[in-house]
Amino acid sequence: MERKQLLEEVTELLDYYCSDCFVKKTFNKEKGKTYAQTFCIKKCTVGEKIKQYGDLLTKK
Numbered sequence: 001m002e003r004k005q006l007l008e009e010v011t012e013l014l015d016y017y018c019s020d021c022f023v024k025k026t027f028n029k030e031k032g033k034t035y036a037q038t039f040c041i042k043k044c045t046v047g048e049k050i051k052q053y054g055d056l057l058t059k060k
Helices: 003-018 022-030 033-042 045-059
Strands: none
Touching: 003 045, 022 033, 033 045
């Protein structure tokens, strides 16, 4: 996959799933931004997919 295509995929995922995520907003309010980001990266399936794309981008 090309870099441009990977970036487009990440943007689409963020726009579609993460921009209005209720779980992220709730964790931001209740437990703080750091906890919400950690949850998104380690436990959310969308966050895991974004992390995979990020790993591919850093390898190139």
